[in-house]
Amino acid sequence: SLTLIGGFNRAWGLPLPQRHALAPGSVFVFEVAGPLPATLAAKLAALEDAGIGEQRGDGCGRVAVNWQQRPALTYTVSTLAYATQEALLPEADQPLARSLGERILRAELEIALAERIHARSLANREAIRNSLLNRLRSAARARLAELQQLPPAEAAALTLADATKPFLQPLHELVDGLERPAAEQLQRARFWSSRKGEQTRLSAWLRTRLTQVDQLWVDENLGGTPMLELGGVKVTAPPIWLVEYTLRLIDGVLAQAARTPRQTPAQDQTHKQAQG
Structure with a gap:
């Protein structure tokens, strides 16, 4: 049968x-009376090696002569039982696998x-001014910078309680200690989550994230603690990642809020109707 090639x-x-x-897969049948002459066999072998026609460099023109000479194909179901065993990495390669697994989880x-x-x-x-959003962002980014300066081994060894106190508690105290005008702005501000289809007060969301750090993976629908296995090496997100990604999520949400353009009353009403 014919086909079109191009590209x-x-x-x-x-x-x-x-x-x-x-x-x-096209098949052509040619019959030769008597044994195949040696000269013809040599030419056919050359065609198998070099191919035939145009665009052979693109994979076209490959031919096979007398590729299957049996009158029929048969198969036998094996009765041998093979033991299945998971391939385990040598101990010397496990640190590399763990590092690779962490990179995959990070991505x-x-x-x-x-x-x-x-x-x-x-x-x-x-409802909220950029000055307050930027103030909260600065506090979150300062704690994040301190966290990222920790040596990797020291950061990985921290428990969640040990990591929460120096990196999240100062931000929590800032939110709770805001003066009345700023606290009222934070209380009035609400954001819309397209993933959950609901509105949430910014103040309530911040306090939840800062006090329920261990629920981050669940609350954000990540299916629990991120983990994977490579060659028998189990890689799990360490507790410090909960703190790091909490700070980064807070910073990102506040930055997104600061970039949101201010709406006219008519636009705001249209936005509310679309969400309702």
């Missing part, structure tokens, strides 16, 4: 000419973090 030349920025060709969490930040937007932009 696209990126260098030219143009499609390649469409040409007719024999479809892959997945980066995607999830960006999705959850962009899924939130302020429902009432006029």
